Amino acid sequence: MKLSPKLLGKDEYVILHVRTHLKALFPNIAGSVVVIVAAVLGAVFAPEDWRPVSTFVILAVALVVLVFVFVWPWLNWLFATYTITNRRLITRKGVLTKTGHDLPLSRISDVSYEHGFTDRIFGCGTLILQTSADDPLPLPDIPHVEKVHVMLTELLFSDAGGSEL
Known part of the structure; x- marks a missing residue:
């Protein structure tokens, strides 16, 4: 299900809203x-x-x-979603008992992905987010994982390129 606009902060907007690939x-x-x-x-x-x-x-x-x-x-599957806003990554899942996790984008220090043979066939993969405090956070079966990786990398590190010495 789509993330309700009521759950977004002031000046926060949705960049990407996906659920895991149907392959799951x-x-x-x-x-x-x-x-x-x-x-x-x-x-x-x-x-x-x-x-x-x-x-x-x-x-x-x-x-x-x-x-x-x-x-x-x-x-x-229907009720499990990943939403990327301009401020955070929001995960939601559950039919009867809803659970959610919000990760501020500022806490993400590295973004990588992996996709095996079957993932490449179906056009999905695992997005792996590294934060400074936690173990890597894998998000499995993300559709078009390479595009999501590029989009998230640009969102996170677009300002970092201008500060080189």
Whole structure:
């Protein structure tokens, strides 16, 4: 979900608002296909004398499993966002219990990224932010991670270039 303008400070504006790449849901999509195929096969090959009760039981079990395998992870994906403003990085996640983390841009000392083979195929990667006080903060499955890296680097270090000796 988009970040509410009520959560922004005075003279603060959103530069980028993203959620993780849909690639994060691929295992859940594959699991859902397995559940659906198993339910159809179970309904088709159930003994004739068990029907129609077996069909309803199989359907009910498949729906419950689909909620845990796909619907809940999809809702978590939908409600997890990264927002970069001109002042901070804002992370939000959670469906029932919301959690958030705000990192002032002034605390970020280094920005890097990495993307493996599958990340390159899907056009995403992990953005890694280094602060002076904490361990690196990895933000996984960021779409177009190279562009986000360049944009964040320019935002953070654009004034640093003029102070060289």
